[in-house]
Amino acid sequence: MNKTRKIGLVVVAAFTVCVVAVFAKFHKSETKQKNSIKIGVSIYESNDTFVDLMVDSMEEKAKKYELETGIKVNLDVSSAKESQRTQNEQIKRYISLNYDVICVNLVDRTNASTIIDAAMDKNIPIVFFNREPVAEDIFRWENIYYVGTDAKATAVLQGQILIDAYNKNPEMLDKNGDGKLQYVMLEGEMGHQDSIIRTEWSVQTLIDYGMPMEKIESAVANWQRNQGAALMEQWINTYGKEIEVVLCNNDDMALGVCDSLAKANIEDIAVVGIDATQAGVKAVEEGKLLGTVDCNAAKQGETIFDIAAGIWADGSVPNNVKLENERYFRAPLIKVTK
Ligand code: GAL
Ligand code: CA
Numbered sequence: 001m002n003k004t005r006k007i008g009l010v011v012v013a014a015f016t017v018c019v020v021a022v023f024a025k026f027h028k029s030e031t032k033q034k035n036s037i038k039i040g041v042s043i044y045e046s047n048d049t050f051v052d053l054m055v056d057s058m059e060e061k062a063k064k065y066e067l068e069t070g071i072k073v074n075l076d077v078s079s080a081k082e083s084q085r086t087q088n089e090q091i092k093r094y095i096s097l098n099y100d101v102i103c104v105n106l107v108d109r110t111n112a113s114t115i116i117d118a119a120m121d122k123n124i125p126i127v128f129f130n131r132e133p134v135a136e137d138i139f140r141w142e143n144i145y146y147v148g149t150d151a152k153a154t155a156v157l158q159g160q161i162l163i164d165a166y167n168k169n170p171e172m173l174d175k176n177g178d179g180k181l182q183y184v185m186l187e188g189e190m191g192h193q194d195s196i197i198r199t200e201w202s203v204q205t206l207i208d209y210g211m212p213m214e215k216i217e218s219a220v221a222n223w224q225r226n227q228g229a230a231l232m233e234q235w236i237n238t239y240g241k242e243i244e245v246v247l248c249n250n251d252d253m254a255l256g257v258c259d260s261l262a263k264a265n266i267e268d269i270a271v272v273g274i275d276a277t278q279a280g281v282k283a284v285e286e287g288k289l290l291g292t293v294d295c296n297a298a299k300q301g302e303t304i305f306d307i308a309a310g311i312w313a314d315g316s317v318p319n320n321v322k323l324e325n326e327r328y329f330r331a332p333l334i335k336v337t338k
Pocket of ligand 2: 174
């Protein structure tokens with residue numbers, strides 16, 4: 001063998017050793033990484049019944065997944081305390097700590113771009129939930145998903161609960177017999193898609209059915225039971241039994257209304273909510289709420305987890321998760337009445 005050939009062989013051999021070593025190292029870190037998944041969750045605030053239900057369900061699903069796969073799940077949940085700036089910081093922290101997926105319940109749904117930029121930069125998928133970013137944000141990148149409800153469909157079902165009740169017993173709703181429903185409306189939150197669309201479409205559904213509606217008052221109670229109760233107390237004092245129907249964008253506010261009605265000893269005003277929280281369903285069973293719409297918080301929470309774990313494991317959403325427009329999961333809905 002001549003000298004150049006010998007050197008050539010040594011070089012080839014050395015190169016092969018290097019390639020194998022690098023590959024082995026890469027492979028090792030790859031398998032190590034795949035033994036545990038880190039999911040960072042940020043919610044808009046910590047005092048929201050429905051969002052808490054979704055988080056509980058994510059946590060349960062994570063435990064099940066650990067048992068079934070042996071893969072360790074770190075699910076970290078932080079509350080943004082209603083500050084978009086705080087939320088942006090929380091997400092940046094997750095990203096700097098190499099979280100695998102981040103799940104975001106936006107404080108300000110029109111303000112997703114800082115989070116999206118930061119996640120795209122480090123190639124970390126995002127699952128938004130419950131507070132829906134605009135479509136332009138969702139479609140900025142293929143690793144962005146949304147889990148929530150179809151806001152209009154929830155409102156249409158709420159309207160139908162009242163239509164069904166009216167058809168069964170018109171006097172129960174239209175107590176003054178003027179052929180119209182005098183109503184007050186409790187809205188969730190300014191700028192929230194569920195609030196805007198539910199406020200419009202619950203009433204519109206009744207109008208489209210041919211039920212004339214007369215608005216007495218409406219106000220924002222931030223999804224909260226105590227704020228709903230305070231507003232209803234004022235309205236009872238001002239309008240008393242002129243009010244025939246109370247439409248609420250969610251169950252907690254509807255329960256607040258029930259609290260004030262009970263305090264004033266009023267039993268014949270129809271109240272409807274949306275969510276089907278435990279307390280909401282109980283109030284329906286007890287006849288305090290005429291009805292609510294089940295938005296399936298548990299299914300939504302599970303699906304957020306399934307999407308996160310799926311894209312982490314092999315870059316794709318599991319087949320059992322049926323997406324709209326490849327990016328949106330909308331929970332199935334059911335009317336809940338006695
Ligand atoms: C709505 C839900 C409300 C509240 C809100 C928070 O979908 O009906 O109860 O949780 O989301 O964003
Ligand atoms: Ca009437």
